[in-house]
Amino acid sequence: xxxxxxxxxxxxxxxxxxxxxxxxxxxxxxxxxxxxxxxxxxxxxxxxxxxxxxxxxxxxxxxxxxxxxxxxxxxxxxxxxxxxxxxxxxxxxxxxxxxxxxxxxxxxxxxxxxxxxxxxxxxxxxxxxxxxxxxxxxxxxxxxxxxxxxxxxxxxxxxxxxxxxxxxxxxxxxxxxxxxxxxxxxxxxxxxxxxxxxxxxxxxxxxxxxxxxxxxxxxxxxxxxxxxxxxxxxxxxxxxxxxxxxxxxxxxxxxxxxxxxxxxxxxxxxxx
Numbered sequence: 001x002x003x004x005x006x007x008x009x010x011x012x013x014x015x016x017x018x019x020x021x022x023x024x025x026x027x028x029x030x031x032x033x034x035x036x037x038x039x040x041x042x043x044x045x046x047x048x049x050x051x052x053x054x055x056x057x058x059x060x061x062x063x064x065x066x067x068x069x070x071x072x073x074x075x076x077x078x079x080x081x082x083x084x085x086x087x088x089x090x091x092x093x094x095x096x097x098x099x100x101x102x103x104x105x106x107x108x109x110x111x112x113x114x115x116x117x118x119x120x121x122x123x124x125x126x127x128x129x130x131x132x133x134x135x136x137x138x139x140x141x142x143x144x145x146x147x148x149x150x151x152x153x154x155x156x157x158x159x160x161x162x163x164x165x166x167x168x169x170x171x172x173x174x175x176x177x178x179x180x181x182x183x184x185x186x187x188x189x190x191x192x193x194x195x196x197x198x199x200x201x202x203x204x205x206x207x208x209x210x211x212x213x214x215x216x217x218x219x220x221x222x223x224x225x226x227x228x229x230x231x232x233x234x235x236x237x238x239x240x241x242x243x244x245x246x247x248x249x250x251x252x253x254x255x256x257x258x259x260x261x262x263x264x265x266x267x268x269x270x271x272x
Contacts (some may be wrong), residue, residue: 028082035075043068057126059119062144090131110146114161118142128173129237132164152241177210178240180233184251185226187261192219192227194259202232202250207244209233 043064050060058241077181119142124130128137130149137149137157147164149157172178177229186195196217213234231251255262 026078029083032079041069060122062119082092110162111160114165115144117165123169125226128171131170133159173237177234177236180244182230182231183228190261194252198258199251202254208235208239
């Protein structure tokens with residue numbers, strides 16, 4: 001009999017607490033679902049505005065993601081506060097967790113900061129060919145922590161943004177044209193003036209070599225066994241590689257026809 005009375009008291013107490021607490025519970029979940037819907041609408045609206053303003057796609061995605069998670073955290077804090085849970089201690093716990101995570105992920109935070117600097121100051125963009133950290137490749141994607149490069153032999157390379165933003169970056173695509181710095185070696189028995197004339201004519205006959213700025217042909221160095229000639233033609237970025245190979249090959253053929261003595265090193269270089 002006593003057990004039945006206790007069970008009845010517990011049930012009545014539970015029902016009373018549920019009735020007293022139900023308004024908070026209902027209002028909290030209403031805020032949660034309405035908030036989630038509102039966040040999606042705001043996020044889509046912000047993305048459309050940034051796209052219309054022609055912001056960088058990487059920056060657009062980054063800012064939209066930051067806004068999305070900031071609104072979600074704010075909604076979660078509002079939700080638990082509406083349930084009657086004390087938020088001050090919860091915020092303190094989150095702060096302590098954030099500090100611990102921050103200390104353990106210093107390298108990742110450095111890469112995150114580097115990604116923000118790259119996105120904001122834009123030393124390069126997607127599609128540019130760059131050289132950094134001893135790597136040359138075309139920028140395929142700028143992520144928050146790493147930058148994705150595609151090398152000339154189609155290898156995918158991920159470079160941490162922290163080291164990338166703090167190091168030297170050579171961007172080969174900004175100016176639109178590049179100068180090739182080639183070296184041709186001829187023997188001392190060769191006619192230097194004739195060799196330079198042959199090289200100049202070879203450069204003029206290549207339509208991929210730009211007329212402006214002028215290509216340069218000059219003596220670069222005098223070694224014990226050879227005269228080294230510097231050949232500096234200009235080309236568009238998309239023609240740079242083929243201009244280098246065609247210049248070496250065409251000069252080799254022209255030298256052989258003219259009887260210019262070519263050192264073995266030059267012949268070997270053109271065969272590779």
